[in-house]
Amino acid sequence: xxxxxxxxxxxxxxxxxxxxxGTRGLLPDATPEAVRDIxxxxxxxxxxxxxxxxxxxxxxxxTGEHRIIVDTCxxxxxxxxxxxxxxxxxxxxxxxxxxxxxxxxxxxxLCTHLHVDHVGWNTMLEDGAWVPTFPNARYLFAEREWKHxxxxxxxxxxxxxxxxxxxxxxADLATFVPSDYRVCDEVSLIPTPGHTPGHVSxxxxxxxxxxxxxxxxxxxxxxxxxxxxxxTADNDKAHASRTRRxxxxxxxxxxxxxxxxxxxxxxxxxxKQDDEGxxxxxxxxx
Numbered sequence: 001x002x003x004x005x006x007x008x009x010x011x012x013x014x015x016x017x018x019x020x021x022g023t024r025g026l027l028p029d030a031t032p033e034a035v036r037d038i039x040x041x042x043x044x045x046x047x048x049x050x051x052x053x054x055x056x057x058x059x060x061x062x063t064g065e066h067r068i069i070v071d072t073c074x075x076x077x078x079x080x081x082x083x084x085x086x087x088x089x090x091x092x093x094x095x096x097x098x099x100x101x102x103x104x105x106x107x108x109x110l111c112t113h114l115h116v117d118h119v120g121w122n123t124m125l126e127d128g129a130w131v132p133t134f135p136n137a138r139y140l141f142a143e144r145e146w147k148h149x150x151x152x153x154x155x156x157x158x159x160x161x162x163x164x165x166x167x168x169x170x171a172d173l174a175t176f177v178p179s180d181y182r183v184c185d186e187v188s189l190i191p192t193p194g195h196t197p198g199h200v201s202x203x204x205x206x207x208x209x210x211x212x213x214x215x216x217x218x219x220x221x222x223x224x225x226x227x228x229x230x231x232t233a234d235n236d237k238a239h240a241s242r243t244r245r246x247x248x249x250x251x252x253x254x255x256x257x258x259x260x261x262x263x264x265x266x267x268x269x270x271x272k273q274d275d276e277g278x279x280x281x282x283x284x285x286x
Contacts, residue, residue, distance in 0.1 A: 194235070
């Protein structure tokens with residue numbers, strides 16, 4: 001478990017899965033030979049033989065007044081077409097409680113986008129039906145993102161919208177918001193499209209300190225060194241690449257803590273720019 005303090009805001013990482021390998025299909029340019037030359041990726045983000053290390057986790061943003069969970073991973077009991085994700089049985093909710101949070105404590109669920117590994121714990125299986133996991137929360141979805149998935153499907157993964165988003169809408173717990181929505185005094189959304197049309201990242205500001213939760217405009221730190229390395233899951237690869245370079249340029253050299261939604265432990269650090277115009281992550285020990 002990683003915990004960061006940003007002013008008066010506490011951010012806690014709840015890990016569902018962290019593993020090496022199995023990601024070549026996601027980032028085809030990140031071959032072992034290609035990443036081996038990026039020295040700063042080791043030992044945290046790449047194995048010695050060049051396999052990418054990645055994580056699927058949620059982030060609890062606790063402002064004192066609000067308890068917000070950002071991205072809800074894959075979830076238990078979901079029928080998924082990815083064998084490693086099918087019918088998961090993890091201790092995610094127990095881990096959440098070990099971190100000091102019951103699912104009933106959350107007042108906001110925030111999904112950076114509506115892909116399979118960001119919405120799973122929105123719901124849980126109870127008496128054969130999908131019910132909201134966080135019954136006292138408003139679930140915030142970018143309106144543009146929701147509209148996109150009204151005419152597109154994630155058939156390659158399973159019935160993602162049907163089992164993890166639609167039940168929230170039917171329970172009248174969903175709020176559709178603009179991509180620059182201000183959640184509370186300390187937390188706001190910023191539009192980072194490309195990976196999906198309505199993709200957002202999450203900015204935290206408190207007492208003169210700042211952090212950014214990336215979502216999937218970055219999947220792995222290797223994309224800092226090569227902003228043109230796109231994910232096969234990117235809806236618009238050219239737009240995603242432009243977004244990466246724009247946001248990284250804005251972050252480089254600033255004290256803003258960058259928290260990667262799929263970055264392996266230690267997960268967070270500060271963006272730096274090298275002499276050749278590439279970027280790298282100065283990791284935060286957490």
